[in-house]
Amino acid sequence: xxxxxxxxxxxxxxxxxxxxxxxxxxxxxxxxxxxxxxxxxxxxxxxxxxxxxxxxxxxxxxxxxxxxxxxxxxxxxxxxxxxxxxxxxxxxxxxxxxxxxxxxxxxxxxxxxxxxxxxxxxxxxxxxxxxxxxxxxxxxxxxxxxxxxxxxxxxxxxxxxxxxxxxxxxxxxxxxxxxxxxxxxxxxxxxxxxxxxxxxxxxxxxxxxxxxxxxxxxxxxxxxxxx
Amino acid sequence: xxxxxxxxxxxxxxxxxxxxxxxxxxxxxxxxxxxxxxxxxxxxxxxxxxxxxxxxxxxxxxxxxxxxxxxxxxxxxxxxxxxxxxxxxxxxxxxxxxxxx
Numbered sequence: 001x002x003x004x005x006x007x008x009x010x011x012x013x014x015x016x017x018x019x020x021x022x023x024x025x026x027x028x029x030x031x032x033x034x035x036x037x038x039x040x041x042x043x044x045x046x047x048x049x050x051x052x053x054x055x056x057x058x059x060x061x062x063x064x065x066x067x068x069x070x071x072x073x074x075x076x077x078x079x080x081x082x083x084x085x086x087x088x089x090x091x092x093x094x095x096x097x098x099x100x101x102x103x104x105x106x107x108x109x110x111x112x113x114x115x116x117x118x119x120x121x122x123x124x125x126x127x128x129x130x131x132x133x134x135x136x137x138x139x140x141x142x143x144x145x146x147x148x149x150x151x152x153x154x155x156x157x158x159x160x161x162x163x164x165x166x167x168x169x170x171x172x173x174x175x176x177x178x179x180x181x182x183x184x185x186x187x188x189x190x191x192x193x194x195x196x197x198x199x200x201x202x203x204x205x206x207x208x209x210x211x212x213x214x215x216x217x218x219x220x221x222x223x224x225x226x227x
Numbered sequence: 228x229x230x231x232x233x234x235x236x237x238x239x240x241x242x243x244x245x246x247x248x249x250x251x252x253x254x255x256x257x258x259x260x261x262x263x264x265x266x267x268x269x270x271x272x273x274x275x276x277x278x279x280x281x282x283x284x285x286x287x288x289x290x291x292x293x294x295x296x297x298x299x300x301x302x303x304x305x306x307x308x309x310x311x312x313x314x315x316x317x318x319x320x321x322x323x324x325x326x327x328x
Contacts, residue, residue: 028271031281031295032263035252038294047253050263057268 006045010036013048017055025058068208072146075209079142082202083135086195090132093125100129117181124172128195131168134161138199141206151210158207162200169196231310234261235269239307242279242299249284249296270297278303 014036018029032051039047070078094100098111112118138161145151152158169192176188231239241258242250256266273279277300284296299307 025271027295028267031252032267034292034294035263037292038251038253047256047263050265051267053264054267054271057264058271 010044010048013052017052020055020059076146082198083139086135086199090135094129120179131165152207153210162203165196166200238269243307249298251294278306
């Protein structure tokens with residue numbers, strides 16, 4: 001009897017998955033392959049692709065050796081290093097000699113609107129005036145972790161706080177290519193690293209470090225073994 | 228150790244619906260909406276931590292191949308209940324690394 005093409009494809013994918021898995025996980029490959037026989041035919045290739053993805057993930061998992069747990073003191077230094085430059089920049093943008101609080105109609109007309117790219121600079125000042133609030137907020141969160149051990153327990157909050165400066169930076173750089181002044185790109189990468197990517201990374205670190213700890217794995221002798 | 232993801236909690240819920248019953252991978256995938264690429268890594272992790280037991284079971288259909296079946300161990304059931312309680316109670320604080328120090 002002729003085997004349909006998508007079944008052959010599913011079989012091939014499952015075989016690759018089997019070869020990718022470590023020998024002590026091969027019974028899982030057998031389990032996934034056996035289960036594929038019970039999966040509705042039209043879903044079988046997708047099922048097999050998922051199994052292949054599982055094998056790839058399990059293959060790479062042991063390579064992850066990074067441990068991002070740090071002491072409170074290290075987090076204190078990290079938070080100061082990441083957020084103080086942002087606070088200084090934010091303070092300059094908002095309260096500096098040519099900051100937002102000193103803008104008047106006359107200043108805007110004379111120094112921004114009459115120059116090419118000036119409108120873009122003006123808009124970015126306001127955007128960064130808002131985004132820069134991450135500086136004091138981030139420093140507060142970092143200090144709170146350093147002194148109380150409480151990080152960012154809400155994953156959605158952490159991801160939002162990290163994503164906002166990064167997205168704003170990427171969109172701002174893209175907009176700058178179109179509407180920004182000449183030589184706008186100079187120094188943009190340093191700016192991006194210092195005021196967007198670094199603070200975002202520390203926010204994610206504060207979120208990651210607040211994850212709860214599951215109980216330790218049981219003794220291997222108590223683990224169930226396949227029959 | 229990590230906080231269990233929503234997907235892991237969904238799977239634990241599906242397994243806890245009938246804790247003594249042996250569940251199959253495809254059935255769990257349909258119950259939870261998890262694709263195989265998400266389901267099996269979670270099953271493997273739960274098994275590695277001793278929360279899940281598994282065995283090969285003969286299919287009731289003649290000629291059909293045996294299937295791998297899963298259910299929570301007593302430790303896995305206790306862990307599931309603990310996690311459900313923790314994330315049901317909005318006031319509950321996850322155990323952070325620093326608070327253990």
